[in-house]
Amino acid sequence: MNAFVARHRLIVLAYLGMLVLLLVTSYFSPGFLSEANLRSSVVLAAFVGIVALGQTFVIIGGGIDLSVPWVLNCAAILMAILCGGQDLPLLWVGPLVLAAGALVGLINGIGVAIFGVPAIIMTLAANVILQGLIVIYTGGLPTPRAPEMIRFLSVGRLGPIPVIGILWFVLAIAASFLLSKTAFGRYLYAVGSSATVAEFSGVPTARTTILTYVLSGFTAALAGMLLTGYSGQAYLGMGDPYLFTSVAAVAIGGASILGGSGHYVGTIAGALVLTILAGLLPALGLSTGALMVVYGVVILVTVAIGSEAFASLLRLVLPMRAGRIGSRQP
């Protein structure tokens, strides 16, 4: 147990932060811990969590994917239009849209890993291009309603448990398995720590990097389809909130934004922290401007608590326990 805490100090801190925030929120918002609200919070966290899944892989590999907003939005609109409100077309539209998301990721990955375009430029450009394409494609037609099937996946439930919560759990297990138990996972940490060293050690760096972007495109597209179910319709701009939240969830979850460390288990805590925070703020009764300030500050503080600098500070203040708190996975 101690060994686990020592190895995953940042992730443990993220969950502790989440618990503190949960207590504070339930104090200000008494209904927050009700079954119904916890359920709707899990649903909201799942969207962030699913977008942040691919983002976690990309960031661990030393990159960043800024194309998630419009990959998500394009997937949502494409699905809504191709399905025309019907369930049956979903059988081929679903895989098609996910493949399209993965394809965007593939292009991003090739741009970054093969052609050496900086990840920020590559994915930002992809984002803008997709935004333009979707305006051309829709050509002014409002999109139809979301198919009932996709609504069931995002707002339906089995007994007390939201369907999307189950889906998220399965994805989380798959992501954790990929990171911890496969050669791809080991390569990924190596590439993120130092691409050069990884290259000389025989790690297929390009393939590993490309795969992270493919994964990110896939999860963003999946989130786009599910989010359409949640809102009942697709609309332009629906992906915009998920750029900051997906990166913030990864950072709060203890991953280094420079790559080489982090885990999806941490990102889950990050997604939950952001969702609980969004639930806390309206309950405080602050003005809109003040809310935005508080939102930003809490995220910064949460990320700072997990940082190396904060750990060094702790070492100064608590010299006796420094060894244990400060030790880190090599």
Add this chain to the structure above:
Amino acid sequence: MRMRTMLLGGAVAAATMGAFQAPAVAADPYVIYLSNNFMGNDWRQQMIRSAEIAVKKGPLAGRVDLRIEQAEGTVQAQINSLNNIIREKPDAILIDAASQTALNPTVKRACDEGILVISFDQTLTEPCAYALSVDWDYTPRVLAEWVAEKIGGKGNVIIDRGLAGYEASIATTKATEEVLAKYPDIKIVGYFNGDFAPGPEQSGAAAVLAANPQVDAIVNMAYGTGAMQALKDAGRPMVPVTAFSFNGSAVACMETEGASCILGSNPPYLSAEAIKMAVEVLDTGKRPENRAILVPNSFFSTDPLPSKLFPETVIQKLEAGKNAFPDLSPGLFLPVSPDWVEITPQEAAGQS
């Protein structure tokens, strides 16, 4: 004061309507440009379609050579586009503006060239240009009064503040609060920011519902469907909601068990109204004195109640197939057609 502008608006409408009946003898169609700065939402796209349809049939058929200019994105792009338009010396320019003030100098030049300029929807402050819109102060007051009366003048209300820092959101929220303040037993227990999008509206409403065990009504600035879904998710009974007239909202209000709603509107056919006004002014050569032209507001409700604040207000009862369309896109805006020309719901949705 507000009533007076309303009446003036009505008077202008009546005067121009009268002029409209007169047989028109124009030979060549008027060249009218429509300058739009943004295509990124359903409303603007329906607005453009409404303009295109309105000049093809009814009283404007054959009267207008409509040229639509898209200046995507920035204020600068729209200024450039307007400069090009002015060089063509059209009869009139209609503008859905990127900025209330930044286009003013350019528009002033157009006026000085003798071109009729009518801004609509996102209007301009330039005095030489007309500003055609619905009455944004009146609409939220009717909605707030309805919701207050609907809950018997007593209870807890939560309010969607729209988009943070957006001027129209602030004004709408203020008007809502002023009306609700007249009911001493109504308490505003929470606010959220719906950002004019269904997702944020739903999560915002859900958060405020969690913080307040008793909520009796929800005032929304856009869809209302997010708020109703949040009620459902929280296992709460439906409460009266106010929203704006998206087809999807209207359909949800009619189909949701126990829902009662009122919907205010900002009709996309404002573009068609602007074209009609331009033709009337060009036909008669008479320019309305008041630059603010108010297009009549439409209201829809599952349970229309008479307005005491504005007795002249007509609130239509929602009816499937008549003023709301379950088979058409939820992103369609209602009402789809003014009364002087028929824009069918299918045409408005781009499905004809």
